[in-house]
Amino acid sequence: MPTEILMPALSPTMEEGTLARWLVKEGDTVSSGDVIAEIETDKATMEFEAVDEGTIGRILVAEGTEGVKVNTPIAVLLEEGESAADISDAPVATAPKAQATAAAEVAPNGAGETAAAPAQPREGTRVFTSPLARRIADQKGLDLAQIKGTGPRGRIVKADVEAAADQPQPAAAPTAAAAPAPQPRPPLAANAEAVLKTYADRPHKEIALDGMRRTIAARLTEAKQTIPHFYLRREIRLDALMAFRQQLNDQLAPRGIKLSVNDFIIKACANALQQVPAANAVWAGDRILQLTPSDVAVAVAIEGGLFTPVLRDAHQKSLSALSAEMKDLATRARDRKLAPQDYQGGSFAISNLGMFGVENFDAVINPPHGAILAVGAGLKKPVVAADGSLAVATVMSVTLSVDHRVIDGALGAELLKAIVEGLENPLALLA
Numbered sequence: 001m002p003t004e005i006l007m008p009a010l011s012p013t014m015e016e017g018t019l020a021r022w023l024v025k026e027g028d029t030v031s032s033g034d035v036i037a038e039i040e041t042d043k044a045t046m047e048f049e050a051v052d053e054g055t056i057g058r059i060l061v062a063e064g065t066e067g068v069k070v071n072t073p074i075a076v077l078l079e080e081g082e083s084a085a086d087i088s089d090a091p092v093a094t095a096p097k098a099q100a101t102a103a104a105e106v107a108p109n110g111a112g113e114t115a116a117a118p119a120q121p122r123e124g125t126r127v128f129t130s131p132l133a134r135r136i137a138d139q140k141g142l143d144l145a146q147i148k149g150t151g152p153r154g155r156i157v158k159a160d161v162e163a164a165a166d167q168p169q170p171a172a173a174p175t176a177a178a179a180p181a182p183q184p185r186p187p188l189a190a191n192a193e194a195v196l197k198t199y200a201d202r203p204h205k206e207i208a209l210d211g212m213r214r215t216i217a218a219r220l221t222e223a224k225q226t227i228p229h230f231y232l233r234r235e236i237r238l239d240a241l242m243a244f245r246q247q248l249n250d251q252l253a254p255r256g257i258k259l260s261v262n263d264f265i266i267k268a269c270a271n272a273l274q275q276v277p278a279a280n281a282v283w284a285g286d287r288i289l290q291l292t293p294s295d296v297a298v299a300v301a302i303e304g305g306l307f308t309p310v311l312r313d314a315h316q317k318s319l320s321a322l323s324a325e326m327k328d329l330a331t332r333a334r335d336r337k338l339a340p341q342d343y344q345g346g347s348f349a350i351s352n353l354g355m356f357g358v359e360n361f362d363a364v365i366n367p368p369h370g371a372i373l374a375v376g377a378g379l380k381k382p383v384v385a386a387d388g389s390l391a392v393a394t395v396m397s398v399t400l401s402v403d404h405r406v407i408d409g410a411l412g413a414e415l416l417k418a419i420v421e422g423l424e425n426p427l428a429l430l431a
Contacts, residue, residue, distance in 0.1 A: 007039075019064070019074060024036045158218070216306070222367065230401075262350075270294035298329075329342060
């Protein structure tokens with residue numbers, strides 16, 4: 001029996017992708033494990049392997065097609081003895097109930113007309129929804145059973161809930177002690193048509209959003225709206241670190257190793273998370289997960305966006321090992337060759353804009369992380385020495401953005417103090 005090859009979910013959050021390139025053509029024989037296509041997600045271009053063996057009987061989705069939903073048939077695989085003539089007789093996979101219900105809402109008369117309200121699911125029928133969509137629905141007091149999902153297999157996603165929130169809600173039956181009806185909220189942002197109208201008489205060009213930029217916009221909006229940020233700031237004297245780094249680099253030069261200041265920052269943060277284990281934590285919705293290892297993410301800027309690859313068990317690795325791993329991750333990030341396991345996870349992140357001359361800034365926490373360290377440039381500044389005299393030192397400003405649900409003020413201050421001590425006493429990082 002012909003088998004449909006479905007658009008894969010190459011990461012836990014993937015809902016759609018671009019079929020970037022077919023590596024096979026109709027009539028080609030494939031075996032389990034053969035790479036048959038390249039799929040572009042919001043983060044990377046990844047190879048897609050065949051699960052079964054057979055012959056590619058028909059390609060249903062052309063390469064270069066964007067917005068292909070997960071679990072959409074993209075090709076048909078024929079078993080031994082079957083031909084392309086068998087495809088028309090092949091049974092079509094049964095749509096899940098949520099999807100079938102949505103299809104049944106289309107009115108038989110009048111193109112594009114839909115029923116006034118989605119059909120009620122039977123009692124006990126599961127409503128498939130993303131965690132973010134469920135949270136937004138709870139906040140807005142919406143009944144998920146009344147919302148039609150447009151995601152994979154009829155899953156309710158954030159856009160469905162927001163669209164439902166913009167629709168007028170049916171009035172509740174009056175009661176003796178009815179509370180005043182809540183007033184509708186104004187829209188959070190101007191829609192595209194309103195913005196286009198505003199700038200219609202000004203020269204401009206439109207830049208379409210790719211998957212990465214859409215994901216960045218959604219995640220950072222969610223982060224700033226749902227995470228109670230607070231900020232802790234310190235200045236770090238780097239003169240001892242700079243001298244120690246120069247000494248190490250002179251000794252490591254014959255091995256082709258050159259340590260950066262960022263390598264020391266990664267190590268200092270990893271060690272600090274071990275010294276303050278209560279701060280090595282993430283927010284998990286209804287609980288806090290305290291991690292044992294120090295898995296530190298580092299922001300890497302690429303064209304059109306950024307990645308935060310994760311250095312796992314960073315507290316156990318030498319400075320030279322961290323340096324080599326970071327260079328490899330940064331290179332693969334810029335080539336968009338990172339796998340999901342390379343950038344998912346971690347409890348803490350570092351964003352370093354000092355190399356661009358930025359003196360200080362506040363970084364946005366990358367959920368579910370508990371904190372992120374914003375690193376500024378090291379600058380020569382006048383300081384007061386221990387004996388009270390004036391001196392000149394290389395000073396770097398850092399800001400720790402903290403999720404107050406995970407880390408309280410005193411605990412955040414303790415974590416930042418440990419980071420500062422590690423960088424001002426770099427020899428201890430080797431212990």
